[in-house]
Amino acid sequence: MADNRTMAQMLQAPIEGYEDAIVVPPINANNFELKQPLINLVQSNKFTGRQDPHNHLRFFNKVTSTFRHPEVPNTSIKLLLFPFSLDGEARDWLDKEPPRSIPHHGIDLVSNFINHSFHLPKTTYLRNKNKITTVYQEPNETFNEAWERFKELLRQCPHHGFSELHQLDTFYNSLNTNDQDALDSAAGGNFLDKMPLMVLAII
Template structure:
């Protein structure tokens, strides 16, 4: 009984702050946070700047350690060699064939015969090479890729004569939009001309200027109004 009476008689002092005191305490805490925030942000910015500078130094060090390849000046007539500019124009990448055996099947011979190349002025050697490589991509040949590279280079150099190359380059330099031709169709023609003649020798800025000068006035004014218009934005 005595113990219970003692616990009941024990008094504790309770603090009941007023609303004004609570508001004052909240303002003080808010002020502390506002004062500490710029210091924390400055420390974070300094840390990020240090990390960025360290990354820049590492990149610069790697560039200094990387051996510089000697720059080879192009010689006279180098731009007339189409095989030097050859690249696969297709966006489709075929899977690698693991089998080592090879057999010329009648179906393959038939496919090749359906796409014969006669060397006519209207034919594009690059199209024939790509079509042939696409047909042969499903088969595994015993000879190395270097052998085919030599055959392809000889074929392109033989059928891309100087007169044919000059004619294809002239198609690019003399581009003009046809009467009633849609803008998108007109844009596709210079792109196709470049595909037909990969060794055309024009820079992207030059082709863009040729296209700009060749379109009708309405489209030219629209291009003038467009901001930051670039050649590859239209691909």
């Protein structure tokens, strides 16, 4: 079929292909709108690609669960608000996703977001950078401070791949002799002879 457009019409910028990656199902509710204070709250903790994405999702879910509309599913509200929670590299990632490539349920959005934020090379980098396996109790660090710091290292790299057994063994071996002795005493013998659940209870 012949194209009957003029050259001026053909040279105009296309008006298609600008749809968002996130597919939000049609909302038929009367008088529904996202309130600016809610958008501001979501934007108060933007994810740029350098923070822990799990923490970001926890914050985002907590904020968005405070807003309810009787005729609008909470999932739709989350899908509408999620782009407002991103900035920098993370926003660039979402903008580069193909139009309508993230279907209208939260599982796909969360999966895409986490997989992008924690692809394998980044996980390896974080695991090596934060030195989970080579952690040692600082000279003036209390037992509680060492435990909290170790848990924070694990939180910073949620895809670390270390089993609970490996984590507990690593932590025990990172402690100074006095704290190891205290754990052994609390365990009534060798700390590492106990089951992981008992070890956590002792800690």
